[in-house]
Amino acid sequence: MLDGMTQGVTEEDAFVMVKDMVETLANRPEFSVTVHSCGNGNIETGSDDVRSLVALILRRLRTRSGLSLAEAAQRLGAKSLNAYPRYERGDSSPTLEKLSQLMAALSPGCDFVLQRGRALVRFGHIEHRDARSVHS
Numbered sequence: 001m002l003d004g005m006t007q008g009v010t011e012e013d014a015f016v017m018v019k020d021m022v023e024t025l026a027n028r029p030e031f032s033v034t035v036h037s038c039g040n041g042n043i044e045t046g047s048d049d050v051r052s053l054v055a056l057i058l059r060r061l062r063t064r065s066g067l068s069l070a071e072a073a074q075r076l077g078a079k080s081l082n083a084y085p086r087y088e089r090g091d092s093s094p095t096l097e098k099l100s101q102l103m104a105a106l107s108p109g110c111d112f113v114l115q116r117g118r119a120l121v122r123f124g125h126i127e128h129r130d131a132r133s134v135h136s
Contacts, residue, residue, distance in 0.1 A: 011037070018045065026056045028090070054099065055090035060108035062088065090098045 008014035015035040022045055023035045033047045047053040062072045073084040086092035087102065094102060 015043065018043065022056070025060070028052045043047050051090045051093050054094065055088055058088045058102060058106065061103075063107055067106075072106065076101060 015037075016101050019035045021035055022035075023031055028049070031047065031049050031052045033045045035043060035045045035051070038044045045053075060070070067075065069088070070081055072123055073081045076084060077079075078084055083092075084102075085127075087094050
């Protein structure tokens with residue numbers, strides 16, 4: 001989902017690298033995430049800063065799909081071309097219904113869960129090679 005790859009000698013090393021990658025991509029002061037295994041070689045990352053994590057995910061999904069901000073807004077049928085960019089900047093928080101629409105338009109099949117004020121994103125799979133690699 002976030003189009004990154006990292007390698008670590010251990011699973012713990014890979015999780016630390018994913019944490020650093022996500023926090024760096026968000027580029028927001030004091031933004032912090034947690035990363036843990038959710039079984040079957042999949043990982044989740046979560047944050048108490050839901051707005052920043054949602055903004056990062058929307059931005060990465062849109063760029064991965066090759067859409068401009070205007071094209072993403074049009075795909076969503078937005079009446080205002082300014083609404084979608086506000087979500088991506090983290091200036092505005094989408095409702096759950098709107099977030100569901102945004103995720104479906106940008107990345108059908110993506111797992112995104114809000115749980116007690118935290119955003120959890122299931123992404124990537126740990127591939128066992130010479131070193132553990134986490135693709136996100």
